[in-house]
Amino acid sequence: MRNSVFNMNVFKERRELLKQKMKPQTGLIVAAHPEYVRNNDVEHAYRPDSNMVYLCGFEEPESVFLFRPGHDQETILFVREKDPFRETWDGFRYGVDGAKEEFKVDATYSIEDFHRVCPGLLSDLEGVYINLFSNHWFDSIFEQVYMAVDGLRGRTNKGKLEIKDSRTIIGEMRLFKSQEEISWMRHACEISSEAHIELMKACKPGMNERSLHGLFLYQIMARGSAREGYGSIVAGGDGATTLHYVFNDQPLKEGEMVLIDAGAEYRYMSSDITRTFPVSGKFSEAQKRVYQAVLDLQKELIEMVAPGMDRSKLQNRCVEGLVDIMIAEKLLKGSASEIIESRSYAQFYPHGVGHWLGMDVHDAGAIEVNGEPRPFEPGIILTIEPGLYVSRKSEGVPEELKGLGIRIEDNILVTSTGHENMTVVAPKEVEELENLVGVNYKD
Ligand SMILES: [Mn+2]
16 A cells, blocks of 8 residues: 555645636546556656646556536546556556545546446536547547447437536646645755755766766655656756757866756656856856856846736846847847847747746646736746857857856746745855855865
């Protein structure tokens, strides 16, 4: 037997809120996504679907949760059956009875019976919220159910079961974090920040990027994190100018900077921190000048975060600030307005100022409402991450800036009075970094 890390009241409260957002006479389905083969008979480590975990906390593959407000059986889980043979190999399964007991739902069935049982549970509804076309396993089992529902309704003069998008309605909920979710995120941010500090202390020229990645995993897992929230980026020198650098396998060189974009997941809340610092612990003049300019801008952007602010205003200020740096550093010629108009800045800054943060690193929730940028409200968590990237291949740029990639990223909670920087523990000032980097090797 395994016990869930969650108190089941969390899911009950979330479902009560969801109920108020659903149209009358509708149901909602979330499904586990499938396992993926890594090689031969080995699968990739399984990380459950965020919406599935959000609404019922069930973490096994081959499971479906059905929510039918107003019915006697309101909460229903379809799960894998107990299987002593498979459990000997792959580990514990709750099974039909265990899932009902532990996850406090009204009814559970074997997933093998989904196509037989589910049609009857949907046939009297007007519509169902569902996420189709992103989960081939679920799409294939739902197709049969949908046809069977049609058959049942044909005899009752009911029209077709209306299909609605579940991601929108759940995304609206996930965007606003509860006090408990904020406390889990705070923990994810704290342990990630502490891990970044340990990486700074352990960094030295000649070390491989992979060593720092491994150290990050050790530091967060030793602090209770289940896994990284996304594939960590450890990119020395020119590697940092590739935005989603995935190789993490090059030696770190004296004189270069290293960019580390890594965050821990705790209770399914993911932190997302980026720090950039000199491999040797000492900034060159050019590195220091550009870094300080990006840092000043990042701090200014964080100060702007408050209720009523929106991502579009932050993005505009971010672009303006970075374009000023690009002109001062002779990366681009011309006036700021021409550069912004032509978007020529995008070769050195091709991404956004930040994104929602939560169970997914790029979290659910619309960034626009009725065609307008969504004003920030308390309980939203977002990243602020300006960056400047000068590839070695860039032409017509100062030699001293070639191969320089800088991004500084913090995780910001919108509060009723302004904001809270949840990753403030991770150092980013020039002097702090110079004092910390490589300190493990100093007497
Ligand atoms: Mn990010």
